Amino acid sequence: DANEIEDFAGSTEITLKNALKRTPKRDDYEIIKFELPALKNGDILLKMEWISVDPSLRVYHNKYNIPYDQFGYTLGIVIESKNDEYPVGTRVVTYEGWCDYCVVNPNKPVIPGQRILYYKLPDLKGLPMSMSVGALGMPGVTAYLGFLEICKPQEGDTVVVTGAAGAVGSLVGQIAKIKGCKVIGFAGSDDKVQWIEEELGFDKAFNYKTVNISAAIKEAAPNGVDCYFDNVGGEISSLIINEMNDFGRIAVCGSISTYNNDVCQLPKASILQPTVVMKQLKMEGFVVWRWNYRFPEAIQQLTELVLNGKLNPKEHITVGFENVFDAFVGMLNGENVGKAVIKI
Ligand code: NDP
Helix, strand or coil: CHHHHHHCCCEEEEEECCCCCCCCCHHHEEEEEECCCCCCCCCEEEEEEEEECCCHHHHHHHCCCCCEECCECEEEEEEEECCCCCCCCCEEEECECCECEEEECCCCCCCCCCCCCEEECCCCCCCCHHHHHCCCCHHHHHHHHHHHHHHCCCCCCEEEEECCCEHHHHHHHHHHHHCCCEEEEEECCHHHHHHHHHCCCCCEEEECCCCCHHHHHHHHCCCCEEEEEECCCHHHHHHHHCCEEEEEEEEECCCHHHCCCCHHHCCCCCCCHHHHHHCCCEEEECCHHHHHHHHHHHHHHHHHHHHCCCCCCCEEEEECHHHHHHHHHHHHCCCCCEEEEEEC
């Protein structure tokens, strides 16, 4: 839009000022306004339209120098271009994080095992573009390949998912149903439990804040658990793993129950080694980037599943760049149902 380009003055981005061992507060962040550089050959100027807020920002907070930019996937539109492959109007998925405009050169090679920094919006066949940072983007690929490649589900398996009403977990449970598994989910409120049972078709769901985890699994899975997709870690996961069958498979995707803790003072959880040995379990952590070369294939498969009505991806939409922080902390506190995204 020509007026937008005329009005365009610079960019605003948000950085975290201090390493934190607690849930972040608004004044832990700094809002930085700055003038963007003139475009060089190969550069594009992007105006962000959608921003994803992801739990992983809390994992990396102690790993990088402070202050650091709040990264994560965004969807932007090219409003000025010195790159023939990305003319004005092209939509680009980027890893630029919490900013409203940016100048980038998108011709960065994809390095095996590393995050993909830029790619053109894939053909979502009319589905909402916001899904490119959710079910049809990194979280979707995490659910799809993380579950299929590591849990290797067989028809009739019993699958447990934690974080079951979130972006990744809600997809894992539905993919497990597509594979003919029995699915049990754990989520943090009665409303979420109702949603995943009634709308998503989970066989059984529980509010992990109010049930006895071991008793709940014994009741819902009297024949034991074959696969566990672990989004949360901590004691809940130890209790679930203790209910697994011989040769069970555990995909360790995340441990959000520990992300705001001091890494030296992680919450206590039961020792698992005797169970892992005696039940001959396979427990494998993964980072989705290991499959970065399979993103196009996975996104295409996920798009088909959504179009065929087999996968129901829900989005939890917040409006306004100024609300990114609240959306992020809200997500950490479990306010989101499905994928937390911000419309700019
Ligand atoms: P979600 O959409 O699931 O949002 C986070 C959810 O975590 C909240 O809604 C909340 O739901 C739950 N939660 C917060 N605190 C706790 C706690 N103490 N115990 C249990 N649950 C809690 O986020 P994502 O789907 O984006 O991410 C889910 C997991 O997957 C995270 O651990 C993330 O780091 C991981 N991940 C890993 C990737 C990889 O490559 N390995 C890639 C992408 C994500 P509730 O109301 O149920 O508590």
